[in-house]
Amino acid sequence: MSALLQVRGATVRVDGRADGATLLDAVDVDVHVGEVLVVVGPNGAGKSTLLSVLAGDRAPDAGTVTLDGAPVAAVRPAELARHRGVLLQENQVSFPFRVVDVVRMGRAPWRGTDAEDRDDLVVADALDDADVTHLAARRYPTLSGGEKSRASYARVLAQEPRLLLLDEPTAALDVRHQERVLARARDHARAGGAVVVVLHDLALAAAWADRVLVLAGGRVAAHGAPGDVLTTALLTDVYDHPVDVLPHPVTGALLVLPRHGGGGAPDPDQALPPLAEDLA
Template sequence: MNPLLTVRGAGVRIGDATLLDGVDVAVRTGEVLVVVGPNGAGKSTLLSVLAGDRAPDAGTVTWQGEPLAAVRPGELARRRAVLLQENRVAFPFRVVDVVRMGRAPWEGSSSADRDDAVVAAALAAADVTHLAARRFPTLSGGEKARVSLARVLAQEARLLLLDEPTAALDVKHQTRVLAQARRHADAGGAAVVVLHDLPLAAAWADRVVVLHRGAVVADGAPADVLTSALLTDVYDHTVDVLTHPVTGALLVLPRHGSHERQEVAS
C-alpha cells in the first residue's frame, strides 16, 4: 500500500539535545499506527513533524510524494487533524462552540453546509452531547479531553494525529477513543496514536513504532514488536508479554510487586 505520509531520515535537535535521530516512518491509509516509548523518546516531537508543525533539521516529510512544507496551511488543516496532550481554550466557550472550531478549515467550501450535522456527530462520537451547553473551563480533565477529541473529529481530516488521547480517561472512554481511531482508519483514513499504555497499544494497533532516545528501534505488527526482551530493554523495567488464555490476544504487563520495589529501593 502506498504511504499517505512518509518521513525519511528525520532529525530534530535543540541545542546539544537530539530529539529525533534518522527516523523513518510511513503512515498508511486504513491503518492505526501506535507510537510508544519511554519519556523523552521523541514521540511528541515525531507527531509534530508528521503534522507539519515542525520542520525537521534533517530528512524529508512528504504527503503522497509532495513535500509537506509546501502544503498551504488551510489545505494542511483539511488533510490532518491534531490532538495535543494539553486541552486548553483561552475563553469560556460553550462545548458545542469548541467542537465547531474544528469546522474552520472548511469555511466557505461546499462542506460547510454540513457543519451542524458534522458537529452533532462528533459530539456523539466523543460522548459529550450532554455537555454541549456547558462552558469548557467548568469541565473535568477527562471531559475536556473528550471535547477536544470531538473538535478533532469535526475537522474531518484524512489523517488523525492523537498525542496521548487516553491519558485522562476512564476505561470506557479509553476504549471509545481508540474505537474511533479504528473506525476512521476503516473508513479510508489513517490514525497515528501516541500511547504510554502498552496494553492498549497491543490491543488496538495495526502497527507499532517503538522510539528510544530519538530513534526507531522497532516497527511492525504488535506481536512482532511488543516482545518482553525489547520492551524490558527500552523501558529499563521488566515487562512480561503473554497470550490471553481465552481470547489468544497479546497481553503486555509491566511487572509490579515486591521485587520491583526492592530494586527501586536499592
Template sequence: MGLTPVEAADVVVAVRGRRLLDGVSLDVRAGEVLALVGPNGAGKSTLLAALAGDRAVAAGVVRVDGRPVGDVRPLALARLRAVLPQRNPVAFPFTVREIVTMGRAPWTGTPAEDEDDEAVAEALDRAEVTALADRPYSELSGGEQARTALARVLAQRTPVLMLDEPTAALDVRHQEQIMALARDRAGAGVAVLVVLHDLGLAAAHADRVAVLADGRLVAAGPPDDVCTAELLTRVYRHEVEVFPHPRTGRPVVLPVRQGGL
C-alpha cells in the same frame, strides 16, 4: 490521498545541538491504526509534531500526500490532517459546541461547509459529549475536556488523524471508547497515528506499533512482532512479561513486580 498519506524519511529534529529525533523513517498508512510508544522523553510527541508539519526538521523530509510538508499551505494542511495535542488550553469561555465547531474552520467557504452541522453533531455523539454541548469548556472535568478536544478533531473530517496521548485523562471505559473510535476511523480509510503510554492499549488496538527510544526508531511492525518481553524490557529498562490474551490472542503487556504483588 494514496495508501501512504504521511511519511518521514531519515528525519532529524535538534534543539541546541541535541537530537530529539535521530534519522527516523516511518510511514502512516491509510486504513490502519499506528501506535507510537516509548519511554518518557523518547521523542514521541516531537515525531507526531514533525509528521503533522507543526515542527521543522533539521534533516530528512516529511511528506504529506507525496509532497514535502513545507510546500503545503497551512489551510490545505488543515484539510489533510487533524491533530489532537496533549494539552488543550482554552482562554475564553467557549461552550463545548463552539469548541467542536472550530474543527470545521478549514472548510469555511467550500462545499464541505454544508456538512458543518452534521459533522459537529456526529462528533459530539461519538465523543459522548452531546449532553455537555452548552456547558462552558472551563467548567468541565479533565476527562470531559479531553473528549471535547477529541470531538473537535473528529469534526474536522480529514483523511489523517493524529492523536497525542488521547487516553491519558480517561477512565477505562472511555479509553476503550477512544481506541474503538480510532479503529472505526481506520476502517473508514483514515490514517490514524496515536501516541500512547499504555502498552496494553497499543497491543490490543493497533495494526502496527512503532517503538521510539532516545530519539531513534527501535522497531515497527505488528503487535505480535514488536511487543515482546525482550524488546520492551530493554527499551523501558524495566522487566515486563508478555502473554497472549485468552480470548483475542493479542499480546498482553504487564510490568514484573517484586514482592509477589
C-alpha cells in the same frame, strides 16, 4: 501499499543547533491509509516530537516529510488543516466557550467551501462520537480533565481530516472512554483514513494497533505488527524495567504487564497463572 504520509531520515535537535541534544535521530516511518499506527516509548523518547513533525508543525533539521507525495512544508496551512487533524496532550481554551462552540472550531478549515453546508450535521456527529453531546451547553473550563479531552477529540473529528494525529488521547479517560476513543479511531482508519496515536499504555497499544513504532532515545527501536514488536525482551530493554508479554488464556490477545516492585528479569517462557475461576 503506498504511504499517505512518509518520513525519511527525520532528525530534530534542540533549538535546531548542530551541537544541541538530538530529539529525533534519522527516523523513517510510513503512515498508510486503513491503518492505526501506535507510537510508544519511554519519557523523552521523541514521541511528541515525531508527531509534531508528522503534523508539519515542526520542520526537521534534516530529512523529509511528504503528504500524498508533496512536501508538507509546501502545503498551505488551510489546506493542511483539511488533510490532517492534531490532538495535543494539553488542550487550552482561554475563554469560557461552550463545548459545542469548541467543537465547531474544528470546521474552520472548511469555511467558504461547499462542505460548510454540512457543519451542523458534522458537529452533532462529532459530539456523539466523543460522547459529549450531553455536555454541549457546558462551558469548557468547567469540565473535568477527561471531559475536556473528549471535547477536544470531538473538535478534531469535526475537522474531518483524512489523517488523525493523536497525542495521548486516552491519558485522562476512564476505561470505557479509552475503548470508545480508540474504537472510533479504528473506524476512521477502516473508512479510508489513517491514524497515528501516541500511547503510554502498552496494553492499549497491543489491542488497537495495526503497527507499532517503538522509539527509544530518539531512534526507532522496533517497527512492525504488535505481536512481532511488543516482546518481553524488547520492552524490558527499552523501558529499563521488567515487562511481561503473555497471551490471554481465553482470547489469545497480548497482555502487556509491567512487573511491580522489581520482581527480577522476566522469563519469556513463563506461563500465565490460572484464572480465578479455574481455581474455584
